[in-house]
Each structure stands twice: as structure tokens, then as C-alpha cells.
Amino acid sequence: MNSPTFRNWQSVQDEVLRRIHAREWPPGALIPNEADLAIEFGCARSTVNRALRSLAESGWLDRKRKAGTRVAAQPVAKATLDIAVIRHEVEEHGATYGYQLISRSVAVPPAPVSGTMKTRAQDKLLNLRALHLADDAAYAVEDRWINTSVVPDAAAEPFDVLSANEWLMQHAPYTHGDIAFSAVQADQQDAEVLGIAPHSALFAIDRVTWDNAVSVTKVRLLFAPGYKLRTQI
Amino acid sequence: MNSPTFRNWQSVQDEVLRRIHAREWPPGALIPNEADLAIEFGCARSTVNRALRSLAESGWLDRKRKAGTRVAAQPVAKATLDIAVIRHEVEEHGATYGYQLISRSVAVPPAPVSGTMKTRAQDKLLNLRALHLADDAAYAVEDRWINTSVVPDAAAEPFDVLSANEWLMQHAPYTHGDIAFSAVQADQQDAEVLGIAPHSALFAIDRVTWDNAVSVTKVRLLFAPGYKLRTQI
CATH class of the missing domain: 3.40.1410.10 (Chorismate lyase-like)
Structure with missing residues (x-):
């Protein structure tokens, strides 16, 4: 596979988002596990983990400990508000x-x-x-x-x-x-x-x-x- | 110490919040580590971890990997909003x-x-x-x-x-x-x-x-x- 190398978690995130939007990974699909993605992307598993966590937080992915990570069926963006004094x-x-x-x-x-x-x-x-x-x-x-x-x-x-x-x-x-x-x-x-x-x-x-x-x-x-x-x- | 036992993370959270509000643990103070709290509370360390994570998410605590956990100097409540289609x-x-x-x-x-x-x-x-x-x-x-x-x-x-x-x-x-x-x-x-x-x-x-x-x-x-x-x- 002639994959580029991904130096940081943001570039991994961009590539995962690209695949989701290009429907290479359609809504609801199970995506490869972190270890396999790390090999494919030529980066540390912790880099993949950071990217997938970020995409889960913003609603693109659903992560289940045992069932693996799926593309969200209905993506919901999540925003965090600070309620300060x-x-x-x-x-x-x-x-x-x-x-x-x-x-x-x-x-x-x-x-x-x-x-x-x-x-x-x-x-x-x-x-x-x-x-x-x-x-x-x-x-x-x-x-x-x-x-x-x-x-x-x-x-x-x-x-x-x-x-x-x-x-x-x-x-x-x-x-x-x-x-x-x-x-x-x-x-x-x-x-x-x-x-x-x-x-x-x-x-x-x-x-x-x-x-x-x-x-x-x-x-x-x-x-x-x-x-x-x-x-x- | 005549501490009650804490069966679940919510009761640990309540007790930590009580100490924060009673100023037993004032703003900015370093709190005991998870292992010591688990012994004091008579519960699993994972129960303490769950309670402290929840309190960090809602802004009461600042957690730093190496520097330990402190009571937030200026508590900020955090709310999450779903931005749906x-x-x-x-x-x-x-x-x-x-x-x-x-x-x-x-x-x-x-x-x-x-x-x-x-x-x-x-x-x-x-x-x-x-x-x-x-x-x-x-x-x-x-x-x-x-x-x-x-x-x-x-x-x-x-x-x-x-x-x-x-x-x-x-x-x-x-x-x-x-x-x-x-x-x-x-x-x-x-x-x-x-x-x-x-x-x-x-x-x-x-x-x-x-x-x-x-x-x-x-x-x-x-x-x-x-x-x-x-x-x-």
C-alpha cells in the first residue's frame, strides 16, 4: 500500500474524516482497529488513539470498548460550553x-x-x-x-x-x-x-x-x- | 479514622464535593492521590478515579498527570451541547x-x-x-x-x-x-x-x-x- 506517513494526530484525523466523507467508511461501518491503522498510517498507536478520540468527541465516531469503533450513523457535533462565574x-x-x-x-x-x-x-x-x-x-x-x-x-x-x-x-x-x-x-x-x-x-x-x-x-x-x-x- | 465506606463513585463524588465546599480542600489545594483516597474511602481505586474524572469534567478539579489533582482555583462548570442535524x-x-x-x-x-x-x-x-x-x-x-x-x-x-x-x-x-x-x-x-x-x-x-x-x-x-x-x- 502506497500510503503517506502521518506525522501527527491531526493528519490522521484529517485522513479518517476524508474516508468518512468519501464514504470509503460509510455511516455505521466498523473501522479497522487502532493497531492496524497505526501500521497502515506508519505512526504510533497512541497517535491513532488521539485522533479517534477527538473524532468521537466531535461525534463522527462511536467507540465501544469491546465492539470496536464505528462511523456514527447520525453524526452529531458536540460543543462544550464553559459556565463561568x-x-x-x-x-x-x-x-x-x-x-x-x-x-x-x-x-x-x-x-x-x-x-x-x-x-x-x-x-x-x-x-x-x-x-x-x-x-x-x-x-x-x-x-x-x-x-x-x-x-x-x-x-x-x-x-x-x-x-x-x-x-x-x-x-x-x-x-x-x-x-x-x-x-x-x-x-x-x-x-x-x-x-x-x-x-x-x-x-x-x-x-x-x-x-x-x-x-x-x-x-x-x-x-x-x-x-x-x-x-x- | 472513622470514615464511612463508599460503595459507588457517586458517593465518593459527593464526599469530595462536600470537602471542596466545606473548604477542607480549599481552591488551589492539592488533594491526596487516588491510592490514598481509595484506602480512606474503603473502595477500589477505579471508583475514586471515576469520581475524580467526573469532577474534573464538571470543572471542580484540575488534574495534571505528574503534578497531581488540585481543587480548581476558579470553578467553571462545563456543559456539553449536541449540535444535531x-x-x-x-x-x-x-x-x-x-x-x-x-x-x-x-x-x-x-x-x-x-x-x-x-x-x-x-x-x-x-x-x-x-x-x-x-x-x-x-x-x-x-x-x-x-x-x-x-x-x-x-x-x-x-x-x-x-x-x-x-x-x-x-x-x-x-x-x-x-x-x-x-x-x-x-x-x-x-x-x-x-x-x-x-x-x-x-x-x-x-x-x-x-x-x-x-x-x-x-x-x-x-x-x-x-x-x-x-x-x-
């Missing part, structure tokens, strides 16, 4: 972070909130509304409910200097979370806080974090117009 | 997928498009506008540019039955891509295609895919109001 996100863009607490209250939440958080309908939760700023301009408005039966220390926190976004990351354990991204029209109240026209299109992140079966906190973040969440595939 | 996304929700080509033309793109795609200003590209439907209702409108010097086969494709979204996934190799999520106000044209009020807030996905240094395609997908992109952390 907002202060870090602002500072990473080279801006100065600011924070303002708008309101802090203990209240029975609306039914959709207690439903989502799986708290009892009559349970009081801690509600915080706050503004995050970048270089003194509104960056995002936060509306948060904290389950103080799970995070009792939060009841004593004023959240007037340190945001709940940051405090919870350091103090409240969670095992997993649900996130949804969407676009919403600014209502009158949010428009005033953000200093924008009502009905502006806002990028929304809704997140509920859980400590096993009990909810820790539910937050909606509405970002000022122009916000983009970026990632790579 | 739209037809599969619609069908996964149990709906019937539909597709309509709105326009197909070969044209010199606006400067921001050729700039993003790094094509020469005078290069003609293939432009497609199309509507994706779920149960006969508008689901997303697609505005796409294809670099036909990289994907010459696309020039012969009518895209009247099979969407470019799907065709490219099967025929056009790419090595990586840039994705941005944002919220935009519907313009008159998009509002008409989607059958909604002008200035409605729409969830936008902008994606450029690359074959190494050359762009393959650039697409903007605008989703009908109510769309949510969901994931877990």
Missing part, C-alpha cells in the same frame, strides 16, 4: 466587573418556580434580584431563588457586596444542573434595569442546580443586547 | 420534519460574510435560504453561504428536497467550527417567513465550519419563538 467572564474580556443588589426578600415563589425546584408550594425561598455590570454598563440582570432548607447559610448572607452567583459557587455543593438557553423579549422592569428599549431581544440562561434530588437554586440571567455565547466544535 | 432534532421531539427551499443563488456575499469566511472579496459563493418545519409549523429559518471552491459538489445540488444542513453533514468534511448563540430581533423578512410579529425575539445560532484554514460554510439559524436549547451540567 459572571465576574470571571467579565474580567476575562478585560472589563471591570461591578455588582448591584436590586432586591432581597424571603417569599413563597410563584407556582412555576416551586414546581421546577420541586419545593412544597407553601415553602418560603430566598429571592434575589441583582445587576451585573461590565465597565459600569449593564451586563446581565439576575433573578434567583435559593432553597434555604438546603443552603441554610444563605439566609444570613446580605448579598450586597458578593453576588449569589459567586457565593453559591464557593459555598453550595451541587451534583448536577439543568440549563436552557433561549431568547426572550425584555419586559418593562428588565428593560429599565438594563437601560434598554422594552421588547428588546435578550439572551436568557435558565439554570437549576441540584444536590442529588433536591434543588439548590434556580436562576434566570438576562444579558444585555449584543451578548453572544461562543464555543467551538 | 435539524431534521433529527425535530424528529427526536416526535414531530414530523418538513423542509422548504426559499431561494438559491450564486452571489458575491456581503463583506462581513467574506470577512468571516476568509474568502476573497470578489469570490462568488452559494447562498441558500430555507425553512425547516416541525408538524407543518415554522421551526427555523436558515441563511447559509457555501464555499464552493472547497465543496465543488454543492454547486450541482438543487437543495430543493434535501437541506444543505443535512447534505453538508454527509458530504463536506470539516475539522472544526466556531459557534455563537445569541438573541436577535426578527426583521420584516424573517418575521414573514416564520409567520410571527416583526421584532419578536429569536434565538440565533451562527456557525462557521472550517476544513483546516479554509471555510466550508457559514450559517445563521433563527428559531421560531419559544425555542430552547437544553443541556446539563
Whole structure:
């Protein structure tokens, strides 16, 4: 076989992708094992392994420990998003972070909130509304409910200097979370806080974090117009 | 030490998270190695490894092969998004997928498009506008540019039955891509295609895919109001 040699895992990845796209290896097909590919490509087996792992992560290949590696029947690209504390996100863009607490209250939440958080309908939760700023301009408005039966220390926190976004990351354990991204029209109240026209299109992140079966906190973040969440595939 | 035994990796993960949150293991601290933790927890080393890998994936720990495992200085939660072909996304929700080509033309793109795609200003590209439907209702409108010097086969494709979204996934190799999520106000044209009020807030996905240094395609997908992109952390 008159195969070129492959010096690095990226060139192996390119060749494997080429074969997938040329249908030399059609969707669902079992591909040769790593040892055989290493011989064919004239490279280390670890180089083949690195290339196949990368292609599996981006959804082109399905790898099963015993059944071998197959071309994905329906390729799904996978993107990884970093969900950082907002202060870090602002500072990473080279801006100065600011924070303002708008309101802090203990209240029975609306039914959709207690439903989502799986708290009892009559349970009081801690509600915080706050503004995050970048270089003194509104960056995002936060509306948060904290389950103080799970995070009792939060009841004593004023959240007037340190945001709940940051405090919870350091103090409240969670095992997993649900996130949804969407676009919403600014209502009158949010428009005033953000200093924008009502009905502006806002990028929304809704997140509920859980400590096993009990909810820790539910937050909606509405970002000022122009916000983009970026990632790579 | 009067430690309980840990039967599964989830219970080890819970205990490690508890120590991180209780500041027994503060941000930046080196934690004990896997072998010592396995002895302390009374479980297999592989169980500890599974728990620490999971915590590294979700951003609580930094693992370095030689330097050991440290508590992350700035915890960043990581979420994985599946970027599926739209037809599969619609069908996964149990709906019937539909597709309509709105326009197909070969044209010199606006400067921001050729700039993003790094094509020469005078290069003609293939432009497609199309509507994706779920149960006969508008689901997303697609505005796409294809670099036909990289994907010459696309020039012969009518895209009247099979969407470019799907065709490219099967025929056009790419090595990586840039994705941005944002919220935009519907313009008159998009509002008409989607059958909604002008200035409605729409969830936008902008994606450029690359074959190494050359762009393959650039697409903007605008989703009908109510769309949510969901994931877990």
C-alpha cells in the first residue's frame, strides 16, 4: 500500500474524516482497529488513539470498548460550553466587573418556580434580584431563588457586596444542573434595569442546580443586547 | 479514622464535593492521590478515579498527570451541547420534519460574510435560504453561504428536497467550527417567513465550519419563538 506517513494526530484525523466523507467508511461501518491503522498510517498507536478520540468527541465516531469503533450513523457535533462565574467572564474580556443588589426578600415563589425546584408550594425561598455590570454598563440582570432548607447559610448572607452567583459557587455543593438557553423579549422592569428599549431581544440562561434530588437554586440571567455565547466544535 | 465506606463513585463524588465546599480542600489545594483516597474511602481505586474524572469534567478539579489533582482555583462548570442535524432534532421531539427551499443563488456575499469566511472579496459563493418545519409549523429559518471552491459538489445540488444542513453533514468534511448563540430581533423578512410579529425575539445560532484554514460554510439559524436549547451540567 502506497500510503503517506502521518506525522501527527491531526493528519490522521484529517485522513479518517476524508474516508468518512468519501464514504470509503460509510455511516455505521466498523473501522479497522487502532493497531492496524497505526501500521497502515506508519505512526504510533497512541497517535491513532488521539485522533479517534477527538473524532468521537466531535461525534463522527462511536467507540465501544469491546465492539470496536464505528462511523456514527447520525453524526452529531458536540460543543462544550464553559459556565463561568459572571465576574470571571467579565474580567476575562478585560472589563471591570461591578455588582448591584436590586432586591432581597424571603417569599413563597410563584407556582412555576416551586414546581421546577420541586419545593412544597407553601415553602418560603430566598429571592434575589441583582445587576451585573461590565465597565459600569449593564451586563446581565439576575433573578434567583435559593432553597434555604438546603443552603441554610444563605439566609444570613446580605448579598450586597458578593453576588449569589459567586457565593453559591464557593459555598453550595451541587451534583448536577439543568440549563436552557433561549431568547426572550425584555419586559418593562428588565428593560429599565438594563437601560434598554422594552421588547428588546435578550439572551436568557435558565439554570437549576441540584444536590442529588433536591434543588439548590434556580436562576434566570438576562444579558444585555449584543451578548453572544461562543464555543467551538 | 472513622470514615464511612463508599460503595459507588457517586458517593465518593459527593464526599469530595462536600470537602471542596466545606473548604477542607480549599481552591488551589492539592488533594491526596487516588491510592490514598481509595484506602480512606474503603473502595477500589477505579471508583475514586471515576469520581475524580467526573469532577474534573464538571470543572471542580484540575488534574495534571505528574503534578497531581488540585481543587480548581476558579470553578467553571462545563456543559456539553449536541449540535444535531435539524431534521433529527425535530424528529427526536416526535414531530414530523418538513423542509422548504426559499431561494438559491450564486452571489458575491456581503463583506462581513467574506470577512468571516476568509474568502476573497470578489469570490462568488452559494447562498441558500430555507425553512425547516416541525408538524407543518415554522421551526427555523436558515441563511447559509457555501464555499464552493472547497465543496465543488454543492454547486450541482438543487437543495430543493434535501437541506444543505443535512447534505453538508454527509458530504463536506470539516475539522472544526466556531459557534455563537445569541438573541436577535426578527426583521420584516424573517418575521414573514416564520409567520410571527416583526421584532419578536429569536434565538440565533451562527456557525462557521472550517476544513483546516479554509471555510466550508457559514450559517445563521433563527428559531421560531419559544425555542430552547437544553443541556446539563
